[in-house]
Structures are given as structure tokens and as C-alpha cells.
Amino acid sequence: MKIREIIATISDFAPEYLKETYDNVGLLVGNPDSEATAALLTIDVTEAVVDEAISLGCNLIITHHPIMFRGIKQLHGRNEEERLLIKVIKHDIAIYAAHTNLDNAYLGVSFKMAEKLNLQNIKPLKSIDCEQKNGIGVVGFLEQKIDEISFLTQLKKCFQCNQIRHTKLLEKPIQKIALCGGSGAEFIDLAKQENADIYITGDLKYHDFFKAENSILLVDIGHFESEQYTKEIFFEQISKNFPTFASHYSKVNTNPIKFL
Ligand SMILES: [Zn+2]
Known part of the structure; x- marks a missing residue:
């Protein structure tokens, strides 16, 4: 299965034209014609999520919140987003985001x-x-x-x-x-x-x-x-179309807010 085919199950469900104008959705990193090994489903992409994708052998991360939201002009590894971008490129991992198009679908x-x-x-x-x-x-x-x-x-x-x-x-x-x-x-x-x-x-x-x-x-x-259950939408759409393709829910709690 190509990455293009897997992400089409999400974009058919939540077409990209439904996004808000300020948003950054769709295939953000990666070659759509690469073979997809397995997908990791998440709400946010953090370095821990990328590490999880590497350990599970997933070369596709499907996320609700996009990265590169405000664009990026240099890639030096100075912050988490730049570091994880370098890591996904080195490991040939694709990132697909369905954000406000999935809110509006x-x-x-x-x-x-x-x-x-x-x-x-x-x-x-x-x-x-x-x-x-x-x-x-x-x-x-x-x-x-x-x-x-x-x-x-x-x-x-x-x-x-x-x-x-x-x-x-x-x-x-x-x-x-x-x-x-x-x-x-x-x-x-x-x-x-x-x-x-x-x-x-x-x-x-x-x-x-x-x-x-x-x-x-x-x-x-x-x-x-x-928004935590949004991952289930990704899972349902992929498994409905490609029942044998492996999709994993990320086990990383990406919520940056903690409680005392
Ligand atoms: Zn949100």
C-alpha cells in the first residue's frame, strides 16, 4: 500500500478544502508514492511520538494538529519541531495532518x-x-x-x-x-x-x-x-478501506498541560 492510498482514506472523509484558510493540512512531509509500512495515529507530533514511530516501524504518522503551522525557513535543530523534522526526514517517515478540515467534516x-x-x-x-x-x-x-x-x-x-x-x-x-x-x-x-x-x-x-x-x-x-478520541476516526477510515494495514494508536500522552 502506498502512503498516497492510506492518506486518501482520511482526505476522502475530511477533504482538504474544508480547512480554515490559516491552516496547514495534508501530507506535510514525505513522498506519497513510498510504500507505507504501518501508521501511527496521534493528536500531536512530538519527538516522543517520532521515537515511537521508529520503534514500531511506522513510516507514516497521522496527526490531528499539524507541524510547521507558521512555516519554517531554517532547519537547525534549535527547537523540538526542528529536531523532530530532521529526525523524520532521516528516518524516511511521512507526516500527514487532518486538522480544521476534520473539525469541519x-x-x-x-x-x-x-x-x-x-x-x-x-x-x-x-x-x-x-x-x-x-x-x-x-x-x-x-x-x-x-x-x-x-x-x-x-x-x-x-x-x-x-x-x-x-x-x-x-x-x-x-x-x-x-x-x-x-x-x-x-x-x-x-x-x-x-x-x-x-x-x-x-x-x-x-x-x-x-x-x-x-x-x-x-x-x-x-x-x-x-480531541483525544479523534485518533479513532483515523483508525476507522483506514481499517474500513484497508483491513489488513497496521495502524497503531500512539501511547504517548502529548497533552502539554499537567495537573497537581
Ligand atoms: Zn485542537
Whole structure:
């Protein structure tokens, strides 16, 4: 199997034209016509992930967050990104990124979160096409209403969070849920317009929490935590098309944020 064929399973699912203009997605390093040995699936590429790929014999790393996000003009090995780039080139390892195109794709990052929470009747929070299929974030419903504390406890467990940060409890049950994987502060108003009981995302700042205004419960579960299951999308797409091709989930916890 060529690298071109493996990455096509991801780009068919999350076409690169769905990316945001500022993004850097697609095959970032490597020759698409090389034979793929095995793929390592990750949220971020760090040196530890590259070492893992080398030890597992994977010459393809598929990542959610891209490298070379702001471009690169010299390659001296002065920081982790430059060092890992030199390492992947020396070891003939390719890197493919599906970032905002996977955030915006139907059944992408936020849909995977909704699947983990068993949400029903799901649709994008912000559609980007007239069929209302592709789009960012998700709105959906729990099968049954549940009190806030029970839901937050389940949420924390489901996304393996060390802590979750939330606004004042509204003493009303949760059923309609809006969520967005990664940094979703800019969609708080959309979640409120949807009359969602709760909005779940990552990277909320102090002033973002004031926007709850007693009309919605805002919850920050963490950027990495919210997107951790994105790797499963890569696995599903590759194994659906190439059942015998070996894909490995990276065992490196690339979350740079630790808790005391
Ligand atoms: Zn992200």
C-alpha cells in the first residue's frame, strides 16, 4: 500500500478544502508514492511520538494538529519541531495532518465527541454548507434528562479529565448539548442561540465564562481531552478501506498541560 492510498482514506472523509484558510493540512512531509509500512495515529507530533514511530516501524504518522503551522525557513535543530523534522526526514517517515478540515467534516472531531456522549439527533453547531452536514461543533440531545452534577461527573469520566472548569449551576436538568472540540470559545453565542442547556469545549478564558449569563452552563474540559478520541476516526477510515494495514494508536500522552 502506498502512503498516497492510506492518506486518501482520511482526505476522502475530511477533504482538504474544508480547512480554515490559516491552516496547514495534508501530507506535510514525505513522498506519497513510498510504500507505507504501518501508521501511527496521534493528536500531536512530538519527538516522543517520532521515537515511537521508529520503534514500531511506522513510516507514516497521522496527526490531528499539524507541524510547521507558521512555516519554517531554517532547519537547525534549535527547537523540538526542528529536531523532530530532521529526525523524520532521516528516518524516511511521512507526516500527514487532518486538522480544521476534520473539525469541519461531517462525522469529524465534534461528532466523535457526541458519539462518546451518546447524543441523538445531532447536527453541526455552525453549518458550512447548505445541506447542513459539514460544519463546526455539534448540537444534540441526551436520551434522557439528567441533573447537572450527574452529567458533569459522567463528562469528566468520559473524557478522562483531571479537572473540568464550569460556570454556575443553573439548577435545571441537562438534555440539549452543544459542544466543540478544541478551542471553541468563539461559538458560545451560537450555543446560547440554540438554547442548549450546556456548552462543552476547551481553552475557555476567564472572560469567556462571564458569557454564561445564567442562561447556559459553560464547561471547559481541556483542549487535548476534548480531541483525544479523534485518533479513532483515523483508525476507522483506514481499517474500513484497508483491513489488513497496521495502524497503531500512539501511547504517548502529548497533552502539554499537567495537573497537581
Ligand atoms: Zn485542537
